[in-house]
Amino acid sequence: MPESLEPTRREQIMSTAQKMMRSNGYQGTSMRDIAAALQIEAASLYNHISSKEEILRSTCFGMADKFITGINEVNDIYFNAEEKLAMAVRNHIKVLTENLNASFVFIHEWRNLAEESRKEFVSLRDEYENQFRKILETGEEEGLFNEVNNKFAVLTILSSLNWVVEWYRPDGEMNPQQIAEKLNEFILTGLKK
Amino acid sequence: MPESLEPTRREQIMSTAQKMMRSNGYQGTSMRDIAAALQIEAASLYNHISSKEEILRSTCFGMADKFITGINEVNDIYFNAEEKLAMAVRNHIKVLTENLNASFVFIHEWRNLAEESRKEFVSLRDEYENQFRKILETGEEEGLFNEVNNKFAVLTILSSLNWVVEWYRPDGEMNPQQIAEKLNEFILTGLKK
DNA sequence: TATCGACTAACAAACGTTAGTTTATAATGC
């Protein structure tokens, strides 16, 4: 069987579903809606996926994996904290802008996961935040960063990064590299002259 | 008829609905769910509200009004830009923490508004962002702030403020004043020593 | 001759909402 360059049917379903869930939310997107966009019947979807929730689960955990891979990469390489932070931000923005629809679902729709998956998801999220926090702690120890409430700082920084998904447009003024650069400036030195 | 100190039935419905929509989303909260929480039948809700969407509409526009009132107050009083920004942040955090559930719905569920309301809502949001942007522009002119992409800066700042709704707990370590203060520090001077 | 991927048909459950009714309380007219 020849390895096709075309996306598999499953991948088509996933990306169509993600796009629609971005616009209309998880609960606002029905299996019939997804099927119609692919010009097939709802029942046919079940030849490729096992349930609607599997779409959400696969999306959320797939993205979590990408983000965590990104930050592990940063923490494995030795740099000072400032460089580490800059790299973490770049990686985050890269993953986010390369998977806009999936990222949106990841950020906004994870609450719709069933109990068990939701718990697992939250702990992955916590792990990611911890990795980020470690960078800030290193920065403090190195005397580079102000002493701040690190938990608070991480949440504030991540919110700025994640909000990019709300306004970023591939054809907009800023490309992902520029966005990451500006965010790094802002995080490090703030507004004040 | 004596003016009661009790909330009206409508207010009870609103705040119950907001609490449930915070946990389960707009579409994840049915009229029967809301009614059950109030120990009445779903049909009885319609003696007090006209539709499910009215709950969302009233919540979103009610909060928009509070936020806009807050920023107008700031811009009407003459301070320098740094003081204005600090006040705007304080007001934002105040409104947000005093109406946690409604704020959460305001931030996350407005997409479920019907076409017409959604457009109106978005323009109110734009107005708010413009008022914020004006403060940053003033700061630039006064030579207080760095020259930055103001649109970008406003979105980044507002994301940090809005994310507070995700983690703030009335019984947590930081009270709203402290949160606002920390956010102001961070916005002005960043992490770097 | 399997396997893949589509189909039709149907399911039980849940959805927002309406109609019409009942009951308790408040306001009014005599």
Next chain:
DNA sequence: GCATTATAAACTAACGTTTGTTAGTCGATA
């Protein structure tokens, strides 16, 4: 002070849709 009327707020029952999903089938491709 009493009978009447009005109002508020609950109820039961039902409506037409839409929902996610399953079962079973059929044609095309490997």
